[in-house]
Amino acid sequence: MAVVSKNHPAPELVRIRRALLSVSDKTGLVEFARRLSALGIELVSTGGTAKTLATEGFAVRDVSELTGFAEIMDGRVKTLHPGVHGGLLAIRDDADHxxxxxxHGIVEIDLAIINLYPFEQVLTSGADAATIVENIDIGGPAMIRAAAKNHAYVTVVTDAADYDRVADAIEANAGSIPLRLRQELAALAFARTATYDSAISGWFASNLELEAPRHRAFGGVLHDVMRYGENPHQQAAFYKTVEERPGVASATLLQGKQLSYNNINDTDAAFELVSEFDPGEAPACAIIKHANPCGVATAATMVDAYRQALACDPTSAFGGIIAFNRELDAETAEEIIKLFTEVIIAPSVSDEAAAIIARKKNLRLMATGGLPDPRQGGMMVKTVAGGLLVQSRDTGVTTAADLKLVTKRAPDPRELADLVFAFRVAKHVKSNAIVYARHGATVGIGAGQMSRVDSARIAASKAQEAASSLGLAQPMTRGSVVASDAFFPFADGLLSAIEAGATAVIQPGGSMRDADVIEAADAAGVAMVFTGMRHFRH
Incomplete structure (x- = not known):
């Protein structure tokens, strides 16, 4: 049964006479307390916060004076008391309250400045389970929620970024805080505790390997507000989660204007793809357009990897996103600025390369400090009408040892290396995906088609266009290998790839007509291997 409100109207202004300060992160605390004290506001505090303020010379009242009870159990119990929560929750205009x-000798608390134990930071620090659990705050969220619920009379501050705004408001309103600000801060407070609890529940689910917990919460912290979303009439913002994964969310923007919604989506796709390739083995470059690769290559040098990736589809690469698995060097930077590019992302950037890219002031340059591990798990979330689709990240990585030969002819060593390369690229191409590759570089990509045979034909057509633009006598698909992200349901897709010049094929297998497809490959003298793993990407 719902609780019935007594319908006391919230006052427009509430005088601030007493503030409770209980913070784990003490950034900006002393200056904020100084401004509050100068306004004649009584300061009440707890534990380490009280010691910090007392050391700075503030007259501070310990919370135990309000509760009549000392902190116990290593500080686990100190504010869970009617003396605190009564002061936060009391409706000031209610005679019974x-x-x-x-x-009961309860005094009003008009302003609550509270931030929480650093659970998220401890979670990502590699701490053991006992330490993680010990950093679950109980009293803090309880006080925040109490103050936020009673925002008609109480102001709650959970972020140091709001200290000046609150102090300015008190000074501007003769010691009071207006209702609108109290409402805004209450909204922030509930979002903060929700995000905090989502990190805790997510950790428990992960630690206990619960694949589908009954309730699933997700939270994030605002990183940036976009000018618009995919289209100008859509609103958008970028939120960071607790996941520690090098990429667009953790990257430093070294130069260039704010990334757009589409930039972020494409940059993430590019960096995740290029991270499939071990930087210790060879430099790799991926060029992305609309979340699909238009060229990927590995080579002996970074600049050669870029040139070969660009050669796959130089038309589509215009205005694209470029990702590298190693530090961006000067020679590669000189090549990149010859073409209009939206974003470059790499683990690091040399000083010489940064100076070269600076000639293009609008070109966004990002350094991540590392590469994500393609085998590292995590959750992926997609919204649908009225719900969320949640799945684990595609961590499948296929090696030569995983392949099953199904044709009479086996791939030669060059074909085998290219098959593994092509299948890793296909993992990052929108389904239905077809990828032609030769000598560690893509030479034709077909993405997002309703039929696999259309993807094969489009990839071959794009390869023909690229050959024409490069002045080549024939497309680079001649003598290439081909990868399919899922099985060939019929032999027609395979035959299209063979017609384009593919000599070896990699695919998951598993079709009812596998035998027909294998027979077609054998008839053409083509080598084919099965992976047993599908990589649909929608």
Whole structure:
């Protein structure tokens, strides 16, 4: 049964006479307390916060004076008391609440400045389970929620970024805070505790390997507000989660204007793809357009990897996103600025390369400090009408040892290396995906088609266009290998690839007509291997 409200109207202004300060992160605390003290506001505090303020010379009242009870159990119990929560939750205009406060010696708390134990930071630090659990805050969220619920009379501050705004408001309103600000801060407070609890519940689910917990919460912290979303009439913002994974969310923007919604989506796709290739083995470059690769290559040098990736589809690469698995060097930077590019992302950037890219002031340059591990798990979330689709990240990585030969002819060593390369690229191409590759570089990509045979034909057509633009006598698909992200349901897709010049094929297998497809490959003298793993990407 729902609780019935007494419908006391919230006052427009509330005088701030007493503030409770209980913070784990003490950034900006002393200056904020100084401004509050100068306004004649009584300071009440707890534990380490009280010691910090007392050391700075503030007159501070310990919370135990309000509760009549000392902190116990290593500080686990100190604010969970009617002396605190009564002061936060009391409806000031309610006679019964007033009488209860007087009967029990409860004083009003008008301003609550509270931030939480650093659970998220401890979670990502590699701490053991006991330490992680110990950093679950109980009293803090309880006080924040109490103050936020009673925002008609109480102001709650959970972020140091709001200290100046609150102090300015008190000074501008003769010691009071307006309702609108109290409402805004209450909204922030509930979002903060929700995000905090989502990190805790997510950790438990992960630690206990619960694949589908009954309730699933997700939270994030605002990183940037976009000018618009995919289209100008859509609103968008970028939120960071607790996941520690090098990429667009963790990257430093070294130069260039703010990334757009589409830039972020494409940059993430590019960096995740290029991270499939071990930087210790060879430099790799991926060029992305609309979340699909238009060229990927590995080579002996970074600049050669870029040139070969660009050669796959130089038309589509215009205005694209370029990702590298190693530090961006000067020679490669000189090549890149010859073409209009939206974003470059790499683990690091040499000083010489940064100076070269600076000639293009609008070109966004990002350094991540590392590469994500393609085998590292994590959750992926997609919204649908009325719900969320949640799945684990595609961590499948296929090696030569995983392949099953199904044709009479086996791939030669060059074909085998290219098959593994092509299948790793296909993992990052929108389904239905077809990828032609030769000598560690893509030479034709077909993405997002309703039929696999259309993807094969489009990839071959794009390869023909690229050959024409490069002045080649024939497309680079001649003598290439081909990868399919899922099985060939019929032999027609395979035959299209063979017609384009593919001599070896990699695919998951598993079709009812596998035998027909294998027979077609054998008839053409083509080598084919099965992976047993599908990589649909929608």
């Amino acid at each position: 007033r009488a209860a406060m007087e009967a």
